Amino acid sequence: MALSRRGFIQLTGAGLAASSLGALGFAAAGPALADSMRPFKLTHTTETRNTCTYCSVACGILIYSLGDRSINATSDIIHIEGDPDHPVNRGTLCPKGAALLDIVHAPTRLKVPKYRAPGASEFKQVSWDFALDRIATLMKKDRDANFIAKNAAGTTVNRWLSTGMLAASASSSETSYLTWKVARAFGMLVFDNQARV
Numbered sequence: 001m002a003l004s005r006r007g008f009i010q011l012t013g014a015g016l017a018a019s020s021l022g023a024l025g026f027a028a029a030g031p032a033l034a035d036s037m038r039p040f041k042l043t044h045t046t047e048t049r050n051t052c053t054y055c056s057v058a059c060g061i062l063i064y065s066l067g068d069r070s071i072n073a074t075s076d077i078i079h080i081e082g083d084p085d086h087p088v089n090r091g092t093l094c095p096k097g098a099a100l101l102d103i104v105h106a107p108t109r110l111k112v113p114k115y116r117a118p119g120a121s122e123f124k125q126v127s128w129d130f131a132l133d134r135i136a137t138l139m140k141k142d143r144d145a146n147f148i149a150k151n152a153a154g155t156t157v158n159r160w161l162s163t164g165m166l167a168a169s170a171s172s173s174e175t176s177y178l179t180w181k182v183a184r185a186f187g188m189l190v191f192d193n194q195a196r197v
Contacts, residue, residue, distance in 0.1 A: 042079060049083060052097045053168060056193070059097055060086025077104050139163065139186075147187060164190025 003011075045064040052059045060083030067075030080100045084091035093100075103109065113131035114123035146162040165183045167176065183191045 045078065046075065052093070052100065054094075054096045057088060057094075059083075059089035059093060061093070061097065061100065077101065080104070143186065158187045159189055160187035161189060164188060164192070167191070167193050 042064050045066055048063045048065065050061050050063055052061050062081050062083050063077055064079040064081075065075035065077045067073050078101075082089055082091040082093040082097070089097075112125050113128060115126045115131065115134065116123045142163055143160050146160060148157060148159040148161065151157050165179075165188055167179050167183075171179070180191070
């Protein structure tokens with residue numbers, strides 16, 4: 001049987017009217033559609049505004065987590081999306097930013113410092129105090145061994161050329177200023193930003 005154009009429009013209109021009545025809860029049998037719908041998953045979450053740290057664009061993100069925010073409770077991040085009120089990205093995210101939730105829950109993500117002793121074949125978990133003390137000790141040792149106070153002409157230069165610093169690109173202006181001051185106070189000339197990598 002051939003369907004005419006007029007018949008197609010009438011059939012479409014009748015289907016639209018029936019589905020609209022069903023969506024409004026006027027179904028002939030069974031519970032109303034509104035009662036059987038799944039609740040919005042972000043209803044009982046805590047919203048946290050943050051900045052994506054992947055590049056120097058510094059897009060705004062909204063992180064949604066479940067948990068009662070008590071001192072010893074660990075919140076579970078269940079959703080990450082772009083911040084529509086952020087002036088940089090206005091709610092949009094690149095593919096890396098859109099995949100942030102997968103990165104947060106990745107089984108290979110490091111959450112504690114690890115250390116491999118010289119000659120050892122495996123990394124072992126260490127405390128933050130040990131890791132920071134080890135870094136400070138190695139930096140001090142290298143700076144004492146390679147610091148250049150004066151050049152060949154006798155001019156004071158205060159240079160430390162054997163170590164450099166790579167800074168984060170998504171930090172605030174104040175943090176960037178302080179990072180620059182610390183690196184220069186050490187005498188580091190090799191100083192770059194993650195945005196250029």
